[in-house]
Amino acid sequence: MKALCSGLVVLGVILMAASFLWPQLDDGSTTWTDEKAAAYQDISLQYHNLSFRDLDNEENRRQRDETQAQFEALKSELDGSRDRGNRVATWMWWTGVVLAVVGAVGALTTSES
Numbered sequence: 001m002k003a004l005c006s007g008l009v010v011l012g013v014i015l016m017a018a019s020f021l022w023p024q025l026d027d028g029s030t031t032w033t034d035e036k037a038a039a040y041q042d043i044s045l046q047y048h049n050l051s052f053r054d055l056d057n058e059e060n061r062r063q064r065d066e067t068q069a070q071f072e073a074l075k076s077e078l079d080g081s082r083d084r085g086n087r088v089a090t091w092m093w094w095t096g097v098v099l100a101v102v103g104a105v106g107a108l109t110t111s112e113s
Contacts, residue, residue: 005104008102009099019090022092032078043074046067047071050064
């Protein structure tokens with residue numbers, strides 16, 4: 001039982017340490033490709049240019065709304081790619097904390113009995 005508790009503490013500390021390195025290792029480049037970046041730039045430019053048109057015209061408003069939807073979809077994907085490493089690091093940190101605390105409590109309770 002003592003070895004299991006020690007293992008949990010060590011594993012928890014390793015996960016906490018790895019959580020600091022993870023955002024640098026997972027920078028989002030695996031999910032955000034150069035093609036998506038080019039598409040994001042193009043749609044951003046289109047959306048910007050359409051924002052100066054007369055929106056009382058139904059065709060201009062329709063084009064702007066379609067472009068806005070495409071822009072927001074790509075922006076959401078970009079934001080998700082940027083935040084992915086931090087989300088994983090947060091889960092690693094808290095999992096490490098829980099494992100270390102459970103292991104430490106287990107080691108303390110087994111040593112007292």
